[in-house]
Amino acid sequence: MKKKIDETIKARGLAMKKEYSKVLSAIKKFDHIVVFRHIMPDYDALGTQLGLATWIKDNFPHKNVKVVGDNHVTFTPRIFPVMDTLNDEWFTTPFLAIVVDVSGKTRIADPRWKKAKKKILIDHHPESDITKNVLRDIDYAAASExxxxxxxxxxxDFVLSKEAAEYFYIGVVGDSGRFQYSSTTPHTFAVAKELLDTGISLSEVYQKMYQKSLDDLYVTAYVLGNFKVSPHGVAYYILDEKVQKDLKITTERGKENVNIFANIVGINAWCSITEDKKDNCWRVSIRSKGKPINGVAQMFEGGGHAQASGAKLKTLADLNRLIAELDKLFE
Structure with a gap:
């Protein structure tokens, strides 16, 4: 017998009843399924991708389910397994592509999603250039939720295994800022309860997500010794290529210390600015205590959520303009 679900979860699902039915029908129809997500993945992208893939495997064991994309420099394989490596021939068989946690086509980690017989996007970002077969709801704190x-x-009569639940829980915790962002709702906690009810260990999950090495401590020390604060409380730090090499970190890891400013009185928004020599740009992660910063991110080839967004600077000369735009929010 199927477990009775929380009324909050049931109510939120009613609005997407038809869309959910179509997704389930597609999963049942296709024997080959690939779950995609965005490049430079975070907890939610990987948690949603692997949680959904695991759920499909658990409930439809005869299906060939794969996950693709770039591996994370520190999360893999410590938290998440290595992505599947598929040659182009694999994609010649009709398959279903389920794309999760992606705001735009160029952000999808593997371009071969385009070869799918059917494509479905499930996302919680406010903007996207994908319009067909889209399930979008910006009121969720995380795509995993x-x-x-x-x-x-x-x-x-489906099962939610402990393994799938742990992936989803990591995604929810990651994108809700450990349930601290304003996007966190009673529904977020209702989902967390359902996931915890599978038997996952909170202490083990948090240890995996937030354990640090001695080298990580050196990076934090550098950030604390070199950050700057604007007149209206925008804190930021810069990691150029030389600093990254000195600290023994990759470009992808540049934003890992951005939330160190989250609970500091007088800091209203905070950013990491990391040089990306490969793409000849500076990658920016922006966070905010209250006011939405995604509008500013959109001015700089980015976007995202109200309190957590990303952007890109062509040169470091654009940094002053970025900080000035953020400053305006808190005048």
Missing amino acids: FVVNMILNFKG
């Missing part, structure tokens, strides 16, 4: 709502509302 969205997907858990979907599978719990599926019609049928």
